[in-house]
Amino acid sequence: MMSGRELKASEAAALVVLMVEAREVSNPEMRERYGITITGESRKHLTAEKLVESRRGRRGAYFYELTDLGWARLAEGFRTGTLPVPKGSAGAMARALVKGLGGFMVRSGHPLAEIFGPSSDPDMPPEPTPVPPSTAPTLRTADADPGAEIEARIRAAYTELAREPGAWVSLTRLRPLLSDVPRADVDAALRRMNRMPDVNLVPESNQKTLTSRDREAAVTIGDQAKHLLWIGA
Numbered sequence: 697m698m699s700g701r702e703l704k705a706s707e708a709a710a711l712v713v714l715m716v717e718a719r720e721v722s723n724p725e726m727r728e729r730y731g732i733t734i735t736g737e738s739r740k741h742l743t744a745e746k747l748v749e750s751r752r753g754r755r756g757a758y759f760y761e762l763t764d765l766g767w768a769r770l771a772e773g774f775r776t777g778t779l780p781v782p783k784g785s786a787g788a789m790a791r792a793l794v795k796g797l798g799g800f801m802v803r804s805g806h807p808l809a810e811i812f813g814p815s816s817d818p819d820m821p822p823e824p825t826p827v828p829p830s831t832a833p834t835l836r837t838a839d840a841d842p843g844a845e846i847e848a849r850i851r852a853a854y855t856e857l858a859r860e861p862g863a864w865v866s867l868t869r870l871r872p873l874l875s876d877v878p879r880a881d882v883d884a885a886l887r888r889m890n891r892m893p894d895v896n897l898v899p900e901s902n903q904k905t906l907t908s909r910d911r912e913a914a915v916t917i918g919d920q921a922k923h924l925l926w927i928g929a
Contacts (some may be wrong), residue, residue: 702780703773703910704738704779704780705781705929706732707728708773708779708781710732710742711748711769712779714760714762715762715808715812718762718898719761719890721759721760721761723735723758730915732811732901734758734760739847742796745765746763748760748761749761749885759891762918767808770808774794774798774801775800777791777794777795777798781794795881811897818881824859839925842881843885847888849874850857850870850874850889850925853873854870854925857870863914864898865922865925867886867910867913867925868922886925887917890922893928895925895926895927896928897922899922899925900924923924
């Protein structure tokens with residue numbers, strides 16, 4: 697059993713929202729899309745229990761993302777059927793879904809990270825001819841921020857590979873265009889970018905299609921291996 701006091705139904709609902717979104721979500725977006733927010737005592741409790749990571753963005757809005765412990769807490773709640781739900785007909789529906797999902801997890805052995813997450817584009821184009829490092833954009837100046845330079849390189853590589861603005865691009869195809877940059881630096885830049893409103897990194901929804909190269913190219917964020925990059929127009 698996980699430590700800490702039991703979750704309130706409202707707190708469990710917020711964790712489920714973050715699980716389904718599988719990314720950082722702000723309170724305003726959560727309110728608009730799901731009609732709930734994480735505030736006050738619940739914010740203090742969820743962050744103290746290390747179930748969510750939180751930060752305060754522009755205009756004072758709070759942003760939240762599920763942590764590894766948060767994923768584990770939900771997984772236990774689904775498997776054991778102990779996730780708190782509200783009363784009434786909505787609670788009955790939620791209780792049935794919790795029981796059904798928990799049973800599926802036990803039978804299939806699939807973790808939550810494989811069940812939930814934004815859908816990716818299954819129709820990936822052929823891998824292009826890698827661009828030699830010498831032809832990659834050079835943005836370095838004496839006072840340049842290395843992190844900003846790498847982000848610019850990633851965005852330039854994405855633009856080159858994307859079939860159209862907003863298309864999904866495999867990290868397997870993107871990494872060769874950044875082969876002159878240390879892997880750890882690229883991963884750190886991708887993790888920072890994943891918190892930006894115009895960037896999203898997701899797992900491949902059909903895990904059976906992943907090759908060893910795909911798995912090697914993935915970047916781990918939270919407890920998930922992310923294989924695909926999306927950058928908005």
